[in-house]
Amino acid sequence: MILKGAEISRYLTKPDPTRPALLIYGQDAMRVALKRAEAIAALTGPNADEEMRLTRIPGADLRKDAALVLDAIKEVGFFPGQRVVFVEDTPDAAAPALKAALEEWAHGDAVIVVTAGGLTKSSALRKLFEPHQSAVVTPIYDDPPGEEEITRWLKEAGLTEVPQTAMRDLLALSRALDPGDFRQTVEKIALYKHGDPEPLTQEDIALMAPATIEAEVDELIDVVADGKSDAFGALMRRIEAQGIAPVTLCIAALHHFRALHAAAADPGGPQAGLSRLRPPVFGPRRDRMARQAQSWGMRNLEEAVHHLLDTDLQLRSSSRAPQMALIERALIRLAMMPRGSR
Template sequence: MLLKGAEIARYLARPDPSRPGLLIYGQDAMRVALKRAEAVRALVGETADEEMRLTRMPGGGLKRDPAQLVDAVREVGFFPGPRVVVVEDTPDLATDAIRAALEGWRQGDAVVVVTAGALSKGSALRKLFETHGQAVTAPIYDDPPGEDEVARWLADAGLREVPREAMREMMLLSRALDPGDLRQTVEKIGLYKHGDPTPLTVEEIALLAPATIEADLDELIHAVADRREAEFGPLMRRVDQQGIAPVTLCIAALRHFRALHLAAADPAGPGVALARARPPVFGP
């Protein structure tokens, strides 16, 4: 089964333990690792490692010793509870070993969670999971997390009262930070607000957000041009915190609106106008 869109985040937050296998793959190793950790935690809990209910193995070794995966999946644990076998950095060469584990899987066996880098459409590993009747495929893209996912992270950190304005600020942060840094920021906010029942504020988020965020000046100008009033305040605060001079803002705005005017007024069409604009719109 191939998950798409919002299904991916929802499933990885609460994976089905009755399914034998889960493939998580993507270009960004950090995003894949975060999703793998989330899915494994949901399947076996926080104490699985110390209770020996979690087994890890490199996917690269399965070609040489395919039986180790089947043995780990069928192994009876010393401690009661669900079990997971994580196969990391898995190449296509490991497909046969994983197929054998999925085909012989029975209820009560460990769930097989496989991670991999970018996989092409012709990947044997992808084909195995996508065509399997019970296994699940979760491709991880480089898009920032959606609002539902950020809201779930906030709730997990104990933040239940998040007004609309604060959520807008969090979504802006999600576009400025990579997922790992964003998750750490959410956890930091949760610790800061521990025992405080008042709603989360924009000021508290700004106080705890990483000081090294590089607000995109172009994003601020685009927000102004598109009349996205709700985004202007938070973006302007970040630009101000970076010490960007007012004249720099004015020059950026002038260039942007001059390019728009040239594109709208050129009789040869906007594409021709933007192609010959100076400084270049599309890079050197």
Template sequence: MKLSPRDFARLVAKPDPALSGVLIYGQDAMRVALKRQELIAATIGPQGEGEMRLDRMAGAELRRDAAQLLDAVKAQGFFPGPRVVFLDSVTDQGAEAVQAALSEWRPGDAQIVATAGALKASSKLRKLFEGAKAAGAVAIYDDPPTQQEIEAELTRAGLSDISPDAMRDLTALSRLLDPGDFRQTLQKIALYKHGDATPLTPAEVADLAPASHEAAVDDLLHAVAEGESAKIGPLMVRLHAQGVAAVTLAIMAMRHFRSLHAMNCDPGGPSAGIQRMKPPIFGPRRDRLLRQAQGWGLVRCEAALATLTEADLTLRSSSNAPSMAVMERALIRLAMMARR
């Protein structure tokens, strides 16, 4: 049978002992692995508790010994409780061995949990699980997690008291990070909030979120956009010592002021414009950028972009001017412009 993501969520919440096997397939190996972990843990218990009732088998091994899957399914375990045979990265070449195991499956045998990469509709393996009455297949797509999936992740991580603003930022963060990184971030937040009865705040989400490679430049760009010209020189020296090139600063400054310009171009104003930004902006940085966009306005944002374009052309030309000095001069001009 073909399982939808909602059907799969119900299966994880309440495993069906009458199912002989489930195929989980998709392009993103990390997403597939996380779903497989959820299903196996729901069937035999968390890692450690049900480890002795789990058999692992690589899909490539079926080409050398097709009967080993059926043997594993029929084997009698020493420990009471449901058993699972995890078949990792199976392909159409192992479809015959899987078919034999599914056809011989009887209640009490080990359930098969198989994973695969992206499968076409013509795939033998996919047709096998989708056409079986006592087995199912679910496709895992690269879509951002739904609100229900995020809430389930929060529950698993032990997070229950979350402010609406923090939930909004976690939703935005889930669209920026890979599923595995997002789950690790939630676990880190849960560890940080352990024993703390206060609700999770947006500031805590921002502090505990993984830092991007652009974080070191943010202080400089905020200083420029907020008119703090005295901070520009020391920050430029520090970034230069870290190996950040002037052209890199020009590109990131252009990106920053384009974001402010896009917010001001929205018919609903900067407050509506920041809601449409891709990737999403969350946490205290969201409020800070909104204040900057409101302070600069559309006309001055366009003047700032003209100044940065001129500096970028100078950096890429045959001019002998020191590149960091050219960039520092342009940024100071912008900071002075912010004060007007």
């Protein structure tokens, strides 16, 4: 049985222990690992390791000893409860060993959970599992988790009420982070809000989201985009003392002003435009950038982007002009530019 779309998440949260085996495969090792952990936890319940109800076998070992899986599924445990044999990072060469175990599997034996990387249609593992009458196949794609899955994670962590505005930011955050970081962030948010009668807000999400390494650079670019030239000098000196390269500052400023330009050009307005960026902008930062885009206007943003492109070319050229002075002059000029939609 091959599962697709939302069926995958629903099945992995409650796998059928009467089915002999489950194949989880995909290009993203972190996504596969998260889904595998979820399925095994649902099958075995708590304390599976301590009660020796979970057996781990490296997939590569099956090429040397084909009987490892068959012996493991037939073992009788000391503790009651569902047993699982987990075969990890499984190559196609392990298919014959798994085929023998599937043929001998009987009710009461351990469920076999197999993980693998990206498998082509010609893969021996797929050819073994996909036509099997009872085994389950769950291909894991690089899609971010959807609203149903995020809601379930929050409920499992004890947070049941999520306003739609907060959910939109969580969906945006899921597209910006890798799966492991996003799952940890969701758990962190639920822990932070545990026992709080107030609903989850955009500010809560922004507070719990992982901080970017370039936080001070972002702050400097915001000062420029907000036209706060009086705050520019102290921030610039602090960043200069950290040894951040002038080209890095220029790239960050270009990225920011191009995002503002795209937001200002969006027919749905700056808020919608920022949500459509990849990665999307969410929470209070989206509101701030939307205000910036509206304040600057299309023509001024085009001029700002052209000015930064010229500065970038100078920084990368053979010019002997002091590079930090070049980018500082460019950013000051932007901070002091008149705003408006001319």
